[in-house]
Amino acid sequence: MGFFIDTDVDPDSRARLSGDYCHLRQYQIERLENDGLTGLCFRPPLRQTCTHMEKGLPMQITFTPIGTAHPNTDNIPRHWTVSDVEGSLVIDPQYTEALADIAVGQRIMVLFHFHKSPPFSPNLLKQTPPHRQRPFGVFSICSPRRPNPIGLSVLEVLSRDANVLGVRGMDMIEGTPILDIKPFVDKDSNLPSREDAD
Template sequence: MPIQPVGDAAVEGIVELEKAYADGLKDLDGFTHCILLYHFHESDDAAPLEVEPFLDDEPRGVFATRAPQRPNPIGLSVVEIESITDRNVTVNGIDVVDQTPLLDIKPFVPDFDVPSDADTGWLTASKSTIQSKQADDRFLR
């Protein structure tokens, strides 16, 4: 599993909704990408406030990382929509553990979701490259 969707854009996955939510997918097929919000159900319940993120070897504040161990274990991924059929959304670039509980799907809208003046904090100085990183088990319980 890549540690972020950009880590391997070719990873395909299927987001399967319960039948009761299938009608909510209407018109999502007009978007190229969507945001998945989900529960980190495999993360340790004891969430440290400092973690060593995948892209660094220095402890960082959990809120300055994308680490899955969090005080409120909610994840976010931006993925490419490949197709939508009935209650299934086939996506590319997914970085979510199989059977992860989905909380919500939102359309990705660059005008809303990509600030033009964003800085990336400590990641700017990181010598690592996200495109080559795969998840290890440091955050699994």
């Protein structure tokens, strides 16, 4: 399933959200289609009609998947640091040129959406990971059950064929929506912002 947050609200939704719904902080959730990708549309109350939106609460943010992950197995490790699973990242063809300088052997950071994660609730602020003996604050662990269900994995690039990257180290399930890809920087000489960087 894909994932995006739509900032465009149709007239019917505008009317529905303007009255008694104004005080609600919960998102209105709808299933949509976006260029063939099934998505979730999270529609927060409108800023101009809802007082709480004028008090500095979070703004609306839009993400559209750039592709999907496809591991070669259903037996997915709990984290990329303990994974040798290989698979592919199939990127939307419109972004093929954006992959041009990704090289075989390189490591990349992949940001993705935990699209199968259950809704977050206050009782999940502290969780006990399966390999640990005590609860930890959710921002100290890699649990998929998070306020914003976003994951990050560092993967080794095995191949690049047009818009498809072959990778190793996957900890994503089949069809996981990919939000972004960034270079993995492990030393100063690799910093893309350096003036003498390649």
